[in-house]
Amino acid sequence: MRRYGLLGGATILALACSGAVPTPPPAEPDRWRFLGAVTGAPAPPPNGPGAGEAGLVLGAPQRAQARTVADALAAYAKRLKGAEKRRIAAVKTWGLRRTPLRAPAPPADKPKLTSEPGHTTGKGLPPVIVQVPTDEKVVFLTIDDGAEKDPELLEMMRELDLPYTSFLSDYVARDDYDYFREAHRDGSAIQNHSINHREMPTLSYAEQREEICRQQDILEKEIGERPTLFRPPYGAYDRDTLRAAASCDVEAVPLWAEEAFPDRIDWGRGDHELHPGDIILTHFRGTDEWSGSMPDMIRRVLDTATSQGFALARLEDYV
Numbered sequence: 001m002r003r004y005g006l007l008g009g010a011t012i013l014a015l016a017c018s019g020a021v022p023t024p025p026p027a028e029p030d031r032w033r034f035l036g037a038v039t040g041a042p043a044p045p046p047n048g049p050g051a052g053e054a055g056l057v058l059g060a061p062q063r064a065q066a067r068t069v070a071d072a073l074a075a076y077a078k079r080l081k082g083a084e085k086r087r088i089a090a091v092k093t094w095g096l097r098r099t100p101l102r103a104p105a106p107p108a109d110k111p112k113l114t115s116e117p118g119h120t121t122g123k124g125l126p127p128v129i130v131q132v133p134t135d136e137k138v139v140f141l142t143i144d145d146g147a148e149k150d151p152e153l154l155e156m157m158r159e160l161d162l163p164y165t166s167f168l169s170d171y172v173a174r175d176d177y178d179y180f181r182e183a184h185r186d187g188s189a190i191q192n193h194s195i196n197h198r199e200m201p202t203l204s205y206a207e208q209r210e211e212i213c214r215q216q217d218i219l220e221k222e223i224g225e226r227p228t229l230f231r232p233p234y235g236a237y238d239r240d241t242l243r244a245a246a247s248c249d250v251e252a253v254p255l256w257a258e259e260a261f262p263d264r265i266d267w268g269r270g271d272h273e274l275h276p277g278d279i280i281l282t283h284f285r286g287t288d289e290w291s292g293s294m295p296d297m298i299r300r301v302l303d304t305a306t307s308q309g310f311a312l313a314r315l316e317d318y319v
Contacts, residue, residue: 083161090159096299098306100160103138106317113252113319125242126230128253129319130268132277138313139278139305140165142254144193144231146173146180148284153294154179158186162298163314166284167193167231170218177222184223189316191229192216192250200232205240212241213248229254229319252319256281260301262292274310277318 091099111133115121119128132140141164157164166180166188173180184190194211203211212230220226230250232241237253245253257278259266269275282297290297305312
């Protein structure tokens with residue numbers, strides 16, 4: 001789903017559309033070699049025929065490499081422009097008020113996570129968070145349980161190129177893991193929401209560990225990746241929950257700041273505003289339980305986020 005590369009889309013578009021031919025700046029040979037690696041251009045020989053004292057290629061070989069890089073940039077820019085045209089068309093198809101904002105490139109280093117004030121902490125326990133520490137105007141959409149498997153949701157998220165995370169409970173997801181495998185191929189991360197959606201503090205440590213760790217194994221088998229995040233059902237947990245989660249490779253426990261429905265947003269703060277790094281909860285539900293469909297819910301989330309200047313980003317890029 002993430003179609004940005006190591007170079008920013010705006011930079012590549014500007015370079016290619018300007019017709020400028022990049023040449024290796026003398027002070028930055030390492031950066032030039034990196035650019036060649038990104039675009040697939042052949043690397044210049046560091047020394048030998050055609051190389052100057054600083055190891056830079058001169059003359060015809062340099063010009064040939066520059067043309068190769070320029071062609072690669074132009075081809076990539078063309079793909080980006082085509083993808084963006086399709087995305088803008090999808091905005092109309094899905095009835096959005098505005099084109100969703102693009103998230104910035106993820107941080108090179110993920111922020112350090114600490115449990116929110118008032119939540120359980122301790123050595124070796126995964127942090128419990130409702131918000132990711134970032135100054136970027138990004139929020140994170142997370143969808144729980146897996147009961148409703150609406151093909152239009154996958155189509156909408158794919159066409160709009162939107163990141164999201166699915167927290168699955170086996171008891172409702174198991175009848176069609178193919179649906180979630182398709183979501184994963186499209187870019188959705190798949191994370192853990194327990195086997196049977198039981199309220200964790202009512203269970204013994206052994207029972208909690210069975211709920212969490214067995215779902216880790218199931219998702220690794222069904223999806224091909226072992227989850228690193230666990231969300232306890234109902235947001236209810238105790239110290240045993242965190243101990244059990246830590247014992248089977250869970251690195252963080254994301255709760256939520258807002259909950260989204262087709263007809264409203266339930267706000268966690270009195271200002272009724274999104275804040276940088278907020279985690280938004282919703283569920284795999286349909287018209288039998290909601291006043292609208294999953295695409296209706298996505299429309300509300302996107303229109304709210306866009307109107308407030310926020311973009312959806314991928315939670316796993318930050319956590």
